[in-house]
Amino acid sequence: MTKYFLLKYLKSCSQLISAKPAQLLFVLGITTIFIACAPKNDTAASDEQEVAEQEVAEQEVAEQEVYEWKMVTSWPKNFPGLGIGANNLGALIEEMSGGRIKVTVYGAGELVGPFEVFDAVSRGTAELGHSAAYYWSGKNQAVQFFSSVPFGLTAQEMNGWLYYGGGMELWQKIYGKYNLIPLAAGNAGVQMGGWFNKEINSLEDLKGIKMRIPGLGGKVLNKAGGIAVSLPGGELFAALQSGAIDATEWVGPYNDLAFGFYKVAKYYYYPGWHEPGTTLEGMINKDAFEALPADLQSIVLNAAKVINQDMLADFTAANNRALNILVQDHQVELRRYPQEVINELARITNEVLETTAAEDPEFKEVYDSFNKFRVEAIKWHSVSELPYLEMREKAFK
Ligand code: CA
DSSP states (O other): OHHHHHHHHHHHHHHHTTOOHHHHHHHHHHHHHHHHHSOOOOOHHHHHHHHHHHHHHHHHHHHHOOEEEEEEESSOTTOTTHHHHHHHHHHHHHHHTTTSEEEEEEOTTTSSOGGGHHHHHHHTSSSEEEEOGGGGTTTOGGGGGGTOOTTOOOHHHHHHHHHHSSHHHHHHHHHHTTTEEEEEEEEOOSOOOEEESSOOOSGGGGTTOEEEOOHHHHHHHHHTTOEEEOOOGGGHHHHHHHTSOSEEOOSOHHHHHHHTGGGTOOEEEEOOTTOSSOEEEEEEEHHHHHTSOHHHHHHHHHHHHHHHHHHHHHHHHHHHHHHHIIIIITOOEEEEOOHHHHHHHHHHHHHHHHHHHHHOHHHHHHHHHHHHHHHHHHHHHTTTHHHHHHHHHHHTO
16 A cells, blocks of 8 residues: 555655646645545554454553562461562562562461461462472372472572473472462472471381371481371470470571571571471462563563572571580580481381382372482592582591
């Protein structure tokens, strides 16, 4: 259409050169009427333009829309490390989105209970959750691999498996069945073995002991003769103080100092054989995620990646400081698990993993992927991380 008018215009111009003012006005008037009355023709080009304009308009609406999201968590509000990590995730999403996603973070029990996070996000009561996957082993045993399993992967190895070893795809497949999108959103590093009021010198000493220890670690303790209890963090101090439990693990010096366990338990055992590098999870309600424009989806996914790294950095620095305070200011007695006890717990762990895999095909699928990665990681780290840490320690003794 534009070409047609251009030709007409050029042709008219050649005639106008010799035209009188009255004729000139007449030609201009006719041309104007012709342009104004020209049908908005239905050619493909016009349709395409309309579609493009509509898309731009929709994009503009999506860019102006503000999404009000709720995040429910399994942690006491503002709790060091875990709760702060959840706060940071919400704040970073808001900042990176330029305020287009606003996130209100709820501590455990404020909107839903600490162990109701999964269901709340699944059904859309909240759009986001921050928790740990092993809390949901009652729904699906396979999910425990996405937090931590006894004698499993370190933080560095977990990230390798999740991002570049097939772990995240398996996690997405399983959570997808519950209308959820999972995110790795923090890591606590190697945890501590737990707080006891008696020494653990042999497997016999674990018999009859009532200990708070979640997930597969709890199953292993049961097989070793102990009694595993699952309690949220916020209830642990009172339970240990009243004698409702004999022992507890929680996280590590940073978080354990905050709960004050040193006031009610004497021995602090290491290492956390049951949780060698626990990944904390973010979870998004799938419908809420799919309602976002593509740039905001990317922002949410990448904010979680930032927090995944940031939380580990926070834990590393804060654990260093908190361990000194526990030992020097509070006279906590550190104890290393005897190798004989660790060997037995490792043997039982393998039995539990193999038995569960034989009964549960989904567990087996994740276990196979996880285990393949672990075998390779053991080989690589036996010539990298492990000898380096050993050599450094000996060199500075
Ligand atoms: Ca723990």
